[in-house]
Amino acid sequence: MYIIVVGGGKVGYTLAQSLAIENNDVVIVDSDDSTIRRTSESLDVMTIRGNGLSAAVLRQAGVTDADLVIAVMDSDETNIVCCLTAKKLGAKHTIARIRDPEYALELGDLKDDFGIDMVINPELQAAVKISHVLRFASAVDVETFAGGRVEMVAFKVLPTDGLAGRAIADITPALPEPVLICAVERGDEVFIPGGSFVLEEKDKIHIIGKPTNTTAFSRFLKRPDKRLRNVMIVGGSRIAVYLIKHMTGTGMHFKLIEQSENRCTHLCELIPDATIILGDGTDEAVLESEGIRGMDAFVALTDRDEENLIAGLYATHLGLPKVVAKINRIGSMKVVDRLGIDSVLSPRMLTTDEIIRYVRALGSSQDSGFESLYRIVDDKVEALEFIAGESTRYLGVPLRALTDRIMPGTLIATIVRGDKTIIPLGGDAIEQGDRVIVITGTGSLSDLNDIFRRDVFRSEV
Amino acid sequence: MNYGIIARTLGYVMMVEGSFLSLSAVASLLTGASDVGSFYPPILLCVLGGYPLTRIKSKSDRFFVKEGLMIAGLSWLVMVVIGALPFYIGGHIPSFVDCLFESASGFSTTGASILTDVEALPRGLLFWRSLTHWLGGMGVLVLMMALVPLSGGSSLLLMRAESTGLDPGKVVPRMRETARRLYTVYIALSAIVLVALLLCGMTFYDAALTMFGTVGTGGFAHTNTGIGGFNNLPAEIVVGVFMFVCSVNFGIYYQMFTGQRLAFFKNTEAVVYTAMVGAVVLLISFNILPIYGSLSAALHQAAFQASSLVSTTGYATANFDLWPDLSRALLMVLMFMGGCAGSTAGGFKAIRVVVIYKAIRREINHILHPRRVQGVTVDDRMLSEEMVRGVLLFFALYVALLVGSFLLVLMIDGLDLLTSFSSALTCISNVGPAFGLAGPMGNFSMFSGYSKLVLTFTMMAGRLELYPFLLLFSPAMYKKG
The missing domain is CATH 3.30.70.1450 (Regulator of K+ conductance, C-terminal domain)
Known part of the structure; x- marks a missing residue:
């Protein structure tokens, strides 16, 4: 397929990389010289320097024959206009990244008028993903299929499980309800295990099955699947707002720590149910005084990857049942996975x-x-x-x-x-x-x- | 340094060269020449050495600028050394340094020869000698990228190291596809020239060898009398026109073929280049009018010689060394400049002349209006300062290498000033004939072995636009990290 990615930032680059590997013809449009240079040197894509809103530039990028135009520039408005222009110039499909919650809600209705086939909101997606993980306390990752009828859940093998050292064929008959161990991550490698595959401690296993069965599996692991009640969030970003709104009515209580006073005031308005704390969430003293030790879960969502990881490590060190950290810039999940934080997720991915x-x-x-x-x-x-x-x-x-x-x-x-x-x-x-x-x-x-x-x-x- | 991928690429380059050597062996058999045995050892070397290299595994397929330069430099070095073997093995050129010179002259599309009696060489070796022009013209790495699926996005680095000009762009998003389409244009041009020459009444063998030299802008003559010896005016016109055509960016032809009919006229470099060559042709015509008598004859000779030298081919239909000083000086200027970026031509490249002119104009503006902010733009695109600086430094390095090579040759052999200087110039620009003793009717046989090595080095550095080849000899390339 012929795909034009407008905007060569983090998401644009990762997208172009994945799309090019899947044998698509990819053109990246960006106005920044150094971005263009870096991209053309490391990816097998065509690069065009210019303003992604200009019809001339889009034409040069081949928009008239393009199967898909993806607008992932910084501003929502630019992305909307880009998709509109591209569609008028003959692009078959368009995708726009829209982050502003206000637009995101309204665009549902206006999508067709703007010529946008798909609206993508990374922050909302990240929030939904975190909410899955928070609902399933003992798992490190949850993914749903077939409209929620099938769940794929990831667990870490702990010494208390009694799984380590046993072969898959040996474990399966002992399970209370049928689930399938479909993938095992060990260090840098991922295995699709056969019956003779022997599990080891620290493996991350992915099981798939009906939601009731995956819950039964977590009981089988003797992990108390108690509901998470108190969640501490550091960083009052958009993801935090989406997450808290999404979880309203589940009985979870959120304590949100944010550094900026203005933002705090704004957050009070947006999410009245949460407790908003003004303070530096990477400062241990602040975390302790807000009672991090008594929390069921800790979610780090500041704009800086390092702070999220450090805060996450601190919470893991304190032994909190559930720790989630967001990263954005770091490309290699392999390295981050080794840190031992339960769930690390990247909106970009x-x-x-x-x-x-x-x-x-x-x-x-x-x-x-x-x-x-x-x-x-x-x-x-x-x-x-x-x-x-x-x-x-x-x-x-x-x-x-x-x-x-x-x-x-x-x-x-x-x-x-x-x-x-x-x-x-x-x-x-x-x-x-x-x-x-x-x-x-x-x-x-x-x-x-x-x-x-x-x-x-x-x-x- | 990712040595695995370097070895693998070298392996593929050897395989490609092996197949071209085989083609020459076939040509040798078909023409009934006695030299087919000269090809077997190098073909075996390419297959037995190349194939295992392509099987070498590396931890990662990624490579960076350093590896890209290394691959380009080494590939060409290996190619030239293997390419010299057929001449040496049959004993047709006894000195290995001479073989190296002839091979480097072929691959770098220079066309300078150390042979006094070209026709003494069997037809298979003559075929190989001209074929190296064709392979060297567009570049072996680009050909390899078109044939072998080289994973990884860094392949642009290879193309950049081998192609000529400021910043070779892709014509389509995928590297492999870009390489294929550029080669398609190349093959199409070759086919047109071949058919045209056949229609002019040349034999297939003569037409093919002349075509290799024309399209690759190399210029090896395979007869002692050269292109003028055929006494075939239509063929001279075909060669004259297509030497010029092949010294213009091939990307433009691709664009013209895919619908942008006016691409040629929208390209600053092509337009300026054509205008400059046209002006020089007119000046020379008037200057040599007394020698040839009629304007048409003068124009014909001036145009052919100018086209040949500016495209850095080096075919000659007249002994331009006997022309007045003004004409010879103008030809030397053309030889220095060479063709356009992204073509098979050598030389400093017209685009760099354009950039330097614009940078000088900007500097003058800056002196007059110190606060004025102005960029250097080509084709409505503003070049980064880094790129402008790169062009200026390239000029300095190019001149330094030219002067260095000239002085070395002068010191070693003590030939006259004109011969020494023009030989260095013709080698760095990959033209072929020089002036004086090495002029269109002479050759490079009178140089000593040391001078030939210096000139071989200069030709290779000139073809790869200095850095990839020069850095091969820099300790910084081999430092870890």
Whole structure:
């Protein structure tokens, strides 16, 4: 696909990188010389220096034939105007990043008039993601599929679990409800484990199954799944506002520490339910006096990555049940994961994932529709959701018979058929209309048929 | 330093060279020449040495500026050394230094020769000698990028190290696709020239070899009498026109082909370049009018010689060394400037002349109005100060290398001033013929081995636009970190 990314900032760069790796023709437009230089030297994309709002520049970037224009400049207004211009000049699809909560809400209605096909709000996404993690106290990460009927939950293997040193085949029969251990992160590597795979301490395991079953699994791990009541947030950023608004009515109480007096006043207005504290949230004395030790969860959301990580480490050190830190600039999640903070999330990665998902969906054929995508650790392993359609191969053929035909390193993790959620065994088959969740290490799937080996299929036909 | 990726790229370069050597071996067999044996050892070397290198694994596929320069410099060095082997193995050029000179002259598209009797060389080796022009013209790394999927986004660094001009841009987003399209333009131009020459009545062999020299702007003659010896006026016109055509940015032809018909006229460099060459042709025509009698004959000779020298090809239809001093000086100016960025031509490049002119004009404005703020713009695009400074320093370094090479040659061999200077100039600009003893009717055989090495070095540095080749000899490249 021919994709123009307008704005070469953090998100623009990461996007261009991921899109170029997936074999799209990518053009980056940015007005800053050094950004252009850096991008052209490290990515296989075309770079154009110029104002992304100018029709001439957009034409030069090939907007008339573009399949997609993504506007990720600093200001919301610029992004809106850019999409509007691009659409008028002939771009087929447009995506705009809109961050201002006021716009974000209203744009839902105006999207079509502005020629924007998708509005992306990184802060809102981050807030939703944090809310998932906070709801599930014992997990470090939660992702939902099939409209919430399937959950993928990540746990860290602790010495108290009794999982370390046991093989997967050994654990599975002992589980109270069926779930599938679909991916294991160990150090820099990610494995899609077979039955003989032996777990070790500190592994991060991803399990997939019905929400009730994943909850049962966390009970099986003997981790008290008590509800988190008191949450301390440092940094009164937009994410904090979205998060608190999102969690209103769940019975959670938020204490928000913010440094700027003006911002505090403003926050009081925006989120009257939360306790707003004026102070430096990276100062241990402030944290202690506000009772960090008594908190159930700690979320660091300041604008500075370092402060978030340090505050997060401090909370982890105090033994809080749940610690979440936001990072934005740091590219390598691998390094950050080693620090030991429960959940570290990057709005930039979330935005990129969301857009990649959209791009792949555009590229996939109509009836093997691509539904959602979740990337586990630095893009190595992905969990994808597809809907099986007429053109899906091997419909109704038991999976047992397909072992040789499925790409190596690919796992059919869950099949959702109507109300039923199936963890597929050898005898199960994919039927038309099923939602199929696939875990793969091969990358770049955009169609359910991509999980089958092409050479074998061709030789059969 | 990522040595894995350097080795791998070198391996691919060797494979590419091996296939071109094989093509020459085929040419040797088809023409019934006796020299096919000269090609087997280097082909074996390319395959047996190159293939294992391409299998070397590295921890990461990423590389940076340093590796990019290193790859470009080393690739060309390896290519030239292997390219010299066929001449040496058959014993057709006995001294290895001479072989190196001939090979470097071929790949750098210089076209300067140490052979006194070109026709004594068998036809297979002559084919190889001219083919090196074609490969060297557009660049082996660009060809490799078109053929081999080189992962990683840093491939622009390679293109930048090998291509000529300020800042080679991509014509399409993907590097591999860009390389392919530029090569498509190159191959299309080659095909046009080949067909045109065949229509002019040349044999296929003569037409092919002349085409290699024309499109690659190299200029090796494969007969003792050169291009004038064919006594074929239409062919001379084809060669004359296409030498000029191939000294203009190939990106422009791509744009013209994809719909922007007026791209040529919107490109400052191309327009200024054409105007300058046109003016020089007229001046020379009037200057040499007394020698040739008629204006048409003078114009024909002036245009061919100017086109040949400014495009840094070096074919000659007249002994311009006998022309008046003004004409010779003007030709020397053209030789210094060379063609446009992004073409197969060598030399200082017209775009840099444009930038220096504009920088000087700005400086004058600045002296008169010290508070005036002004940028240097080319094609409505403002160049960064870093780039302007880069061009000025490139000029300084270019002149320094030219002078250094001239003085060394003068010291070693003690030939006359004109011969020594013009030889250094012709080598750094990758033209071919010089003036004096090394003029269009002479050759480089009278230089000693040391001088030939100096000139070989100068040719390579000139082709790679100094830095990639010079840095190969800098200790800073080999320091860790």
